[in-house]
Amino acid sequence: MGVVERESLKPGDHIYSWRLAYAYSHHGIYVDKGNVIHFTRGEGQEIGSSVPQHPLDNPCPICGDESRSDGVISSCVDCFLSGGDLYRYEYGVTLAVFFAKARGGTCTLASSESEEQVIDRAFYFLRKGFGVYDVLKNNCEDFALCCKTGLQVIPTVNVGQSGQVAAFQAAAGFIRSVPVAFLARYSPLGYAATSVVGLAASYGKYCVNRYINDIGVRQDVTRVVLEEQQ
Secondary structure (H helix, E strand, O other): OOOOOHHHOOOOOEEEEEEOOOOEEEEEEEEEOOEEEEEEOOOOOOOOOOOOOOOOOOOOOOOOOHHHOOEEEEEEHHHHHOOOOOEEOEOOOOHHHHHHOOOOOOEOOOOOOOHHHHHHHHHHHHHHOOOOOEOOOEOHHHHHHHHHHOEEEOOOOOOOOOHHHHHHHHHHHHHHHOOHHHHHOOOHHHHHHHHHHHHHHHHHHHHHHHHHOOOOOOOOEEEOOOHHHO
């Protein structure tokens, strides 16, 4: 799905915007009337953190621009986007669509729960927090996925449910497995043939790694129960 218009947003939508020339994306939950609840380290210090739009002596007149704050915050759409384009995260996609997306952090095989449940969780985390920000285990995409699905990866694992982190790690494995050693061969044709086979196998591993780390298929998850539900 490409860039979406603000007018098309619905409460409970998981939205995101790319940062630093598509190096990473920042995620949040659109709640109502131009407000977005999202999880940030503040000051754009980590992957997925928002970047302040206003100087300290001139805060945003709409939301006060809390993007310098740590934790779960509420911002207007402008401050959330930080000058970037607006995208909507896709839920319940087919395997064909999932694998067609070259970048992680844009869709999931998991289904979204109801609008009311999503918004209730977002406001609950706004009040109670979402733990300590961790780029690998607990980032803004993890927050939005938890709000949408009610699922969270158990704390003992090394990687959270973030699709973009899973893609980064899968890509790292892909790069390491590219047959660079064959560059020394004298036959360009032989190198090309071997490289194509190696690249195809490596890309297959990349896709598999993305798949097994998707929140929709992982087994190392637990359902989040809010205090009000106990």
